[in-house]
Amino acid sequence: MVDSATQSGTVSGFFFGIILKFVFALLAVVKFVRSFYFQSTYRVEALTLSPHKTPQIIRNDVTKLSKVPRHIAVILDRKQKHVEGGGVEGLLSDVGEVAAWCIGAGASELTVYERTGVLKSLPLQDVYNAIEDRLRMYFGNSSSATFKIFNRQNDGTKSLGPSAAGSADPKLLINLISESNGRKLIVDVTRVLSDMVAQNVTSPKDITLDVIDRQLKERIGSEPDLLIMFSSEIDLQGYPPWHIRVTEIYCSPANNGNVSYLVFMKALHAFATAKFKLGR
Amino acid sequence: MVDSATQSGTVSGFFFGIILKFVFALLAVVKFVRSFYFQSTYRVEALTLSPHKTPQIIRNDVTKLSKVPRHIAVILDRKQKHVEGGGVEGLLSDVGEVAAWCIGAGASELTVYERTGVLKSLPLQDVYNAIEDRLRMYFGNSSSATFKIFNRQNDGTKSLGPSAAGSADPKLLINLISESNGRKLIVDVTRVLSDMVAQNVTSPKDITLDVIDRQLKERIGSEPDLLIMFSSEIDLQGYPPWHIRVTEIYCSPANNGNVSYLVFMKALHAFATAKFKLGR
CATH class of the missing domain: 1.20.5 (Single alpha-helices involved in coiled-coils or other helix-helix interfaces)
Incomplete structure (x- = not known):
């Protein structure tokens, strides 16, 4: 032949x-x-290996960047229980670490996507406490690391913020989302809109891109500027598809799934040096 | 500090x-x-540099893979006119090359995403002829490289297939899609469904994930198994978001936007060695 x-x-x-x-x-x-x-x-090794976690190192790294994303999304996986950093505890500690890096870098919104929804099924207070504990390792008891957490459900969002009355706006908003906030949310919004049509509240020709966009954002927040994957392969895992049109997506082929500050900084570096995208 | x-x-x-x-x-x-x-x-250099384009080289490469995607999608860019391989001619030649590689590799469906829709605005016969010319460079006048081309519009699809009556099924189906098949298609489908609700043809509670999925697939075809980007950064450019839930996405950070056989083979290699994904 x-x-x-x-x-x-x-x-x-x-x-x-x-x-x-x-x-x-x-x-x-x-x-x-x-x-x-x-x-x-970047002083990556200092933060990874130093026993003293300090936001100063992150801040020093970030000053070298020309721009920082306002809204960062991460895709996290629950590792098996017997693995180091596995189980729900490992996942919660990953969320806390990423939240600390985000506050240190000056981002004001963080969306955590975990496909199966295990984070959303936990009592919100438990998640809040776990993140708070982790942030204390970085920021001590200072008021510079306040946050508000949102459990995003398609039929309503539960939230939990700083308990002290009269406290200032939280530094970071954290959205917890899962696979059910993806395609299924688009289905739910379609159903809501057609319900409104059936009740003569609206007419089919008034259903525009903006209307659907607003409905979706009300339920799971704004579109992230940067989406970080810690897997070695690009795998969106059913991440809400509507919301990543102009998102910068970062995936480190050299990484093995570890939620590491090195990958986080590499993603921020890629974001700062990325070309301008149409529509952004 | x-x-x-x-x-x-x-x-x-x-x-x-x-x-x-x-x-x-x-x-x-x-x-x-x-x-x-x-x-x-893989004999990548042989195909890239040899003056004789032959499908045999592709076939030899593919036999080393444990599996080959049935449906491949590519994101192509129109380069500026004065650049080598630029303009509409360059784009058409890229489409022809990718189509030849797909047939050589044994894939049966190819979706070409070009954001601005310039391919869809050309007379379908012109696109057909350009691809046919390119395939002849690989396969001669043999009947092993027949194809059917679809111009995917949200309100109806135009298609063009082998002209000879009684000819066998085409080897490759080629879908041309653009940004308007993305979010806008979801809006159009939502409008169609709510129209049906308004006319009492269906009720909101009958709008399920399957119904929307079917409506979308009718208009732009099935979900690809593998999506290849030739850019150095991950940039979906508004690719139809609903349709990449379980798609393997490949992006070569070392590539500079060239539509090259090397990247194509690397993507096929990554697909064959990828882990099984949930939902596939």
């Missing part, structure tokens, strides 16, 4: 191949120099 | 940093060996 054209391609391909491999070697060297540069620019 | 905890972190961080940099050097070597291996496994 191998004809003569393929044969001659094999011979010339061999020599071209050697040249190409040389180019690939050069690329690998360039990549190494770049990662070396990244490591020296 | 730098307290003593940060200072001690700086010193210990320095030594830890050296260790980390050594690890990164090792990773770069591993990466180089892997890319070397990839280049030798």
